[in-house]
Amino acid sequence: MEIRQITAESQLTCRDIVAILDRHIIGQAEAKRAVAIALRNRWRRMRLPEAVRREVVPNNIILIGPTGVGKTEIARRLAQIGGLPFLKVEATKFTEKGYVGRDVDSMVRDLVENAMNLVRSRKEVTVREVVDRAVEDRLIDLLFPPLAGDQPDPERRARWERSRDKVREQLHTGVLDDRQVTLRLQQSRVQIANIFTSAGMDIDPGFEESFKSMFPKQTVEKVLTVAQARKRLREEELSRRLDSDQLTQEALDLTEQGGIIFIDEIDKIAGKGGGSGPDVSREGVQRDLLPIVEGTTVSTKYGTVNTDHVLFIAAGAFHMSKPSDLIPELQGRFPVRVELSSLSEADFRKILRDTDNSLLKQYQAILDVDQCQLRFDDDSIRELARIAAELNKRLENIGARRLQTILALLLDELLFEVPQARTGPFTVTVAFVQERLGSIIKDEDLSRYIL
Numbered sequence: 488m489e490i491r492q493i494t495a496e497s498q499l500t501c502r503d504i505v506a507i508l509d510r511h512i513i514g515q516a517e518a519k520r521a522v523a524i525a526l527r528n529r530w531r532r533m534r535l536p537e538a539v540r541r542e543v544v545p546n547n548i549i550l551i552g553p554t555g556v557g558k559t560e561i562a563r564r565l566a567q568i569g570g571l572p573f574l575k576v577e578a579t580k581f582t583e584k585g586y587v588g589r590d591v592d593s594m595v596r597d598l599v600e601n602a603m604n605l606v607r608s609r610k611e612v613t614v615r616e617v618v619d620r621a622v623e624d625r626l627i628d629l630l631f632p633p634l635a636g637d638q639p640d641p642e643r644r645a646r647w648e649r650s651r652d653k654v655r656e657q658l659h660t661g662v663l664d665d666r667q668v669t670l671r672l673q674q675s676r677v678q679i680a681n682i683f684t685s686a687g688m689d690i691d692p693g694f695e696e697s698f699k700s701m702f703p704k705q706t707v708e709k710v711l712t713v714a715q716a717r718k719r720l721r722e723e724e725l726s727r728r729l730d731s732d733q734l735t736q737e738a739l740d741l742t743e744q745g746g747i748i749f750i751d752e753i754d755k756i757a758g759k760g761g762g763s764g765p766d767v768s769r770e771g772v773q774r775d776l777l778p779i780v781e782g783t784t785v786s787t788k789y790g791t792v793n794t795d796h797v798l799f800i801a802a803g804a805f806h807m808s809k810p811s812d813l814i815p816e817l818q819g820r821f822p823v824r825v826e827l828s829s830l831s832e833a834d835f836r837k838i839l840r841d842t843d844n845s846l847l848k849q850y851q852a853i854l855d856v857d858q859c860q861l862r863f864d865d866d867s868i869r870e871l872a873r874i875a876a877e878l879n880k881r882l883e884n885i886g887a888r889r890l891q892t893i894l895a896l897l898l899d900e901l902l903f904e905v906p907q908a909r910t911g912p913f914t915v916t917v918a919f920v921q922e923r924l925g926s927i928i929k930d931e932d933l934s935r936y937i938l
Contacts, residue, residue, distance in 0.1 A: 555886020
């Protein structure tokens with residue numbers, strides 16, 4: 488999929504966004520419509536005068552529906568369409584401030600990290616050729632020593648140049664990837680992050696940097712393969728050529744103006760009253776979420792981030808609770824609520840047949856590597872869709888994820904036997920599907936454990 492950054496020049500309309508989502512998610516028209524409007528509104532807001540732009544805040548969304556119907560995928564694809572930083576978090580992983588566990592501010596810090604990676608990857612594309620050439624030259628210097636003497640004779644220099652060209656050609660073909668070289672690297676004496684994260688603790692944004700400055704870096708020599716050295720040298724060259732201050736500022740701006748946070752399982756923290764053990768004050772977590780969602784300033788190691796214009800998309804099944812069980816203040820910050828429908832047999836058929844990079848296309852690509860040309864006839868696709876719909880009715884409804892378990896079992900033997908016992912064309916028919924899955928489907932006790 489083409490990744491576009493939402494800028495003033497963007498021409499993606501709501502219908503365009505929905506059309507892109509339709510290539511990956513079947514059904515759920517209302518949810519696609521809601522997120523398309525939210526994304527288009529970001530472009531509209533950027534065209535407003537500065538005084539008005541500051542006042543326009545996003546309409547946060549709650550997606551209500553059972554598991555496996557596309558809630559997470561819709562939000563993730565939306566971020567990809569806009570080329571925007573995206574973060575998925577589980578509401579249940581957070582605890583009220585003062586208790587052991589992650590506090591809600593960490594989601595903003597993680598979003599900034601994602602934005603940094605996104606901006607950095609875009610900048611790397613612009614300097615890729617220059618960096619690759621510099622890394623190649625440094626590797627050649629390590630593998631083939633420089634010419635000795637201040638003014639070597641022309642014939643000797645010509646031979647030296649030809650030898651370097653041969654080494655360069657071998658680097659291109661990967662012949663030297665396992666050859667070992669010695670690199671001089673600078674590294675910190677103390678890995679602060681490892682000390683705290685191994686204990687399950689978050690580090691204060693400025694603490695790690697200030698603590699590291701107390702311990703000067705040391706130069707060490709490491710013996711690495713050419714493939715490993717290429718990665719290290721590439722990192723050094725990129726750090727030398729990319730302006731870290733500019734990267735940081737662009738990432739902070741992108742987070743504030745385009746960041747999307749997807750809060751899953753929000754129904755698990757709905758309901759009032761405290762608890763004990765893992766249920767420590769669900770209402771307390773909601774109250775901690777409230778200032779982040781309504782807009783506040785969070786400190787990160789890259790600088791402060793204001794969440795006024797970050798788009799929040801919450802999702803939950805709401806089997807045991809309902810959105811009105813959230814505290815009123817948090818309810819008011821999610822004005823758009825969309826209910827997603829369960830998937831039907833027809834939906835499963837479209838998921839298998841019509842979506843880009845569907846599971847069937849993935850298995851075909853995997854087996855094609857081993858010279859096995861897999862194909863599914865129309866009747867077998869209909870049978871797989873029927874089985875998925877039937878199992879979701881009889882057992883727990885896990886939506887489209889049921890297709891993964893069914894196909895994994897269906898093709899288990901084929902995946903194991905290829906390429907030693909079987910290559911060439913192989914067609915999945917209704918008879919093959921019934922042979923592989925029929926007995927398990929009929930035995931309900933067995934299907935509960937396997938499917």
